[in-house]
Amino acid sequence: MDYSERGPKVGDHFPDVRLPDQSSAVVDLHSARGARRAIVVFHRSARW
């Protein structure tokens, strides 16, 4: 299955994301990165 069209496209503003980290503290992506670049990686699970 081709997932390349799923999710934000190149040039789009990445959506606001607020998710709990490994310590259950909520992280706001754009606040946490400030004015820095970021890499966002999605996986189906931490381990297969």
Add this chain to the structure above:
Amino acid sequence: MTFVLDATGRVERKIVEANYRVRQGGRLLFEQLTGGQPASTQEVSEARGRQVHVAVRAWFDSPTYFAYQRLGLHVELTIDPGWHVYGPTTPSGYQALEIAVTSDPAGARIDAFPWPEPAAFRVEGLDEDFHVYEGSLQLVIPVELIIARGSGDARLDVVVRSQACSATECLPPSSIRATLALPEAPAL
């Protein structure tokens, strides 16, 4: 799926893996996307091998692996002064530089990677155009470890095949093997 965001939060690059189970190792991802290397405090093991006029040092960018992870294999070739090896494309009859990786348990697979630009080289009296590497050569090779979870520690053989030549002499093609031990990362 991986998104690279610029400083304003816009998507600068989007990467979709062909195999959804494959995950890029953190250091390789960082290097490929930023061109730099993150600071490391992790100990990694390395292996060395040598043939006449060519030496090889190899190491992974992680001390462990987990199933379906893609790690960066660093391969450093050191070629004696006055000698060269042929680049990845070379005229028929000469041994191009080749790198192969096998593993036990089986499942290591090399992904495409950029070779450094070889230097043009001409031999007086021959019509062929050669492209060669001299001195030191650094490669970072993405290696997918398509190995089932729970398989245990892996042994990886890195085989570098090349042909060392000088301006007046060519040795027969030879292979250098470097064997790396890569423990499986503990389950979460």
